[in-house]
Amino acid sequence: MTYLPALEKTDPQIRDLILAEEKRQWNVIRLIPSENYASKAVLEASGSVLTNIYSEGYPGKRYYEGQQYTDQIETLAIERVKKAFGVDHANVQPYSGSPANMAVYTAVLQPGDTIMGLALAQGGHLTHGWKVNFSGRQYHSAPYELDPKTERLNYDQIWKQAKEVKPKLIVAGYTAYPRIIEWNRFREICDDVGALFHADISHITGLILGGVHPSPFPMADTGITTSHKSLRGPRGAMMMCKAAHAAAIDKAIMPGLQGGPHNNTTAAIAVAFKEAESPAFKAYAAQIVKNAKALAERLNKHGFRLITGGTDNHLILFETFKSKGILGRDASRALDRAGIVANCNLVPFDTQTPMNPSGVRIGTPSVTSRGMKEPEMAKIGDWMNEVLTHATDEAVLARIAGEVKEFCSSFVCPGIDPLNWKE
Numbered sequence: 456m457t458y459l460p461a462l463e464k465t466d467p468q469i470r471d472l473i474l475a476e477e478k479r480q481w482n483v484i485r486l487i488p489s490e491n492y493a494s495k496a497v498l499e500a501s502g503s504v505l506t507n508i509y510s511e512g513y514p515g516k517r518y519y520e521g522q523q524y525t526d527q528i529e530t531l532a533i534e535r536v537k538k539a540f541g542v543d544h545a546n547v548q549p550y551s552g553s554p555a556n557m558a559v560y561t562a563v564l565q566p567g568d569t570i571m572g573l574a575l576a577q578g579g580h581l582t583h584g585w586k587v588n589f590s591g592r593q594y595h596s597a598p599y600e601l602d603p604k605t606e607r608l609n610y611d612q613i614w615k616q617a618k619e620v621k622p623k624l625i626v627a628g629y630t631a632y633p634r635i636i637e638w639n640r641f642r643e644i645c646d647d648v649g650a651l652f653h654a655d656i657s658h659i660t661g662l663i664l665g666g667v668h669p670s671p672f673p674m675a676d677t678g679i680t681t682s683h684k685s686l687r688g689p690r691g692a693m694m695m696c697k698a699a700h701a702a703a704i705d706k707a708i709m710p711g712l713q714g715g716p717h718n719n720t721t722a723a724i725a726v727a728f729k730e731a732e733s734p735a736f737k738a739y740a741a742q743i744v745k746n747a748k749a750l751a752e753r754l755n756k757h758g759f760r761l762i763t764g765g766t767d768n769h770l771i772l773f774e775t776f777k778s779k780g781i782l783g784r785d786a787s788r789a790l791d792r793a794g795i796v797a798n799c800n801l802v803p804f805d806t807q808t809p810m811n812p813s814g815v816r817i818g819t820p821s822v823t824s825r826g827m828k829e830p831e832m833a834k835i836g837d838w839m840n841e842v843l844t845h846a847t848d849e850a851v852l853a854r855i856a857g858e859v860k861e862f863c864s865s866f867v868c869p870g871i872d873p874l875n876w877k878e
């Protein structure tokens with residue numbers, strides 16, 4: 456039987472592109488640290504009839520009738536998030552991470568208030584105060600930086616800066632930081648200067664729920680996470696907060712910034728949190744870190760300089776330019792041609808440009824979801840080294856792409872069944 460038969464009939468172009476993407480995800484080693492493989496159960500909820508209805512408002516207080524089931528679904532999602540993080544309040548309606556951060560700021564700040572987040576070029580996020588983003592335009596952004604020697608957070612320095620600029624809110628949580636975040640230090644700083652402590656745990660939620668990274672809750676006043684990164688859920692986000700901010704946060708997302716929630720995503724978030732309660736999820740989270748350490752060690756052995764010297768979490772940031780004379784963009788393109796998907800990235804205090812920076816960012820959530828372990832990480836590290844030392848040799852890249860495809864055929868991808876492709 457044809458796979459995706461309804462799509463085949465209605466829109467074969469899109470069907471073929473989805474199928475090609477499915478095969479790509481199966482055939483390559485995906486190392487982008489913010490990506491993953493959602494389970495079949497998450498995909499079923501995401502692709503369900505829940506996409507058909509509107510539910511503006513919150514469970515029990517909607518503007519439209521017909522909420523007999525959506526109220527139950529959203530309540531389940533909220534309760535699971537609250538239990539998982541031990542927070543007073545959760546809102547599962549943000550469409551993604553950026554609107555979630557925007558809603559938190561809208562709830563607790565006034566335009567012009569000072570915020571402090573890690574500079575984008577050093578591993579912060581656009582919404583943590585970058586100058587061209589709403590967060591840097593609407594608020595007064597005073598970004599903090601990493602320690603130039605250790606390339607790690609320097610809590611004393613952040614504290615000193617906070618005393619000087621007196622922020623209303625400090626953001627902790629990053630997109631390219633390979634080390635454990637000491638949340639208690641942020642709590643201490645925020646208490647001292649009278650700032651709100653906002654945690655953006657999007658990258659590390661799976662690690663937190665799996666017990667291999669400390670949680671910022673209930674210490675943080677507010678927090679957000681996306682649901683599709685190490686958590687392995689659908690594309691979505693949520694906000695968590697202390698009771699004092701609950702009403703403001705709910706109002707900020709709806710009616711402040713959004714209309715109807717995406718009920719299909721809400722259901723899939725609930726499923727992801729149920730999956731995260733399992734012992735298998737804890738083992739997955741622990742293996743993510745073991746894999747990242749193994750891959751980091753191998754890259755280090757091959758002469759790549761690792762930012763901060765290694766990793767404690769799911770992510771590795773490494774120099775390609777100074778280590779091997781190849782700029783990040785050229786490196787990530789060569790890796791992609793060889794079936795290894797990563798993204799080029801600025802390294803702290805980079806002298807190159809964001810479009811062609813000095814380094815590459817990788818992470819292990821996706822390969823861990825496929826059941827790969829330390830021996831496979833060593834193999835991946837060897838391939839990466841070979842690619843990056845022969846980056847312009849198309850024959851080498853093509854040979855490795857073939858080897859990678861063969862290697863990948865032994866590792867199942869959650870949510871993908873290649874038997875579907877046999878027509």
Ligand code: DSN
Binds near residue numbers: 489552580630
């Ligand atoms: N795009 C995400 C990442 O790759 O880290 C951040 O939003």
